[in-house]
Amino acid sequence: MSVPAASPANDPHNTMRASDADRDRVADALREAYAEGRLDVEEHNERIDRAYNAKTLGELAPLLSDLPQRHHISAAPAPTTGGPIGTQPSMPPEYAPGSKVTAVFAEQKRGGRWLVPSQTTAAAVFGSVTIDLREAVLTQREVVIIANAVFGSIQIKVPHGVVVRDEGTAIFGSRTGSDRNAAGDVPVTADSPVVVIRGVALFGEVSVKYPKVSKIGKFLGR
Structure with missing residues (x-):
């Protein structure tokens, strides 16, 4: 069982601290991927655990990098309107x-x-x-x-x-x-x-x- 490698540490966006909302979005995406059969039980559990222990966006991004694009979160800076970082994965x-x-x-x-x-x-x-x-x-x-x-x-x-x-x-x-x-x-x-x-x-x-x-x-x- 393997988890994709972490994102480059020299990217300033990846060192940005992750919020609870960011971790929840990744966890939701992982649950959806598991329901679709893209992850087995062990992979799902391991990635969920790593998601909730992640400190930065750089630690979260690899957990979704080998999944379809719609599961991904963006590491771009938060918009000036004050909205959350990234976009929430769409759900059927x-x-x-x-x-x-x-x-x-x-x-x-x-x-x-x-x-x-x-x-x-x-x-x-x-x-x-x-x-x-x-x-x-x-x-x-x-x-x-x-x-x-x-x-x-x-x-x-x-x-x-x-x-x-x-x-x-x-x-x-x-x-x-x-x-x-x-x-x-x-x-x-x-x-x-x-x-x-x-x-x-x-x-x-x-x-x-x-x-x-x-x-x-x-x-x-x-």
């Missing part, structure tokens, strides 16, 4: 905050390897929606899914080690499976990811599906 529209999954007299699924924004809205009206988080990458430790099922159903599939918290309501409908965590064989800690489910089940159903627990997990009472 379907992954942007406020993403929506809607099924009206239809069936919709969101799954595979995808970036989960801070908030996702799912609506099933006389239809069904499946949101699969088992291979997804959460953009932050706690994400919110607003699930509105009106004469329809919404199923949320979660991986091991995720804490599910249901804050929604049911009116002549049902909400099931959110009264426990999805620990499985992975212990839940204070840093475990949290999925908060809100919204309403009106003559509909919102359910959470957990992964199967192995024999070891059952033996340990999980």
Whole structure:
């Protein structure tokens, strides 16, 4: 496993101190690259660690140098308008905050390897929606899914080690499976990811599906 070499130290822009916003932008770009399959788990983790320990822009730039141009940050000086250094990597529209999954007299699924924004809205009206988080990458430790099922159903599939918290309501409908965590064989800690489910089940159903627990997990009472 390798990380591209650091940028030349004699470039004055590379010696500029990095801000928290610069480190966050690089971390977001690395998460997107991981979700696209451009980085494996070890490379992603190593680069994330180096990003948050970087002191200068010169230390950040190499972490993105072997990725497509849209992931890059600029080492140019900050504009006179007072805006942030560089440009924030663009994120595909379907992954942007406020993403929506809607099924009206239809069936919709969101799954595979995808970036989960801070908030996702799912609506099933006389239809069904499946949101699969088992291979997804959460953009932050706690994400919110607003699930509105009106004469329809919404199923949320979660991986091991995720804490599910249901804050929604049911009116002549049902909400099931959110009264426990999805620990499985992975212990839940204070840093475990949290999925908060809100919204309403009106003559509909919102359910959470957990992964199967192995024999070891059952033996340990999980």
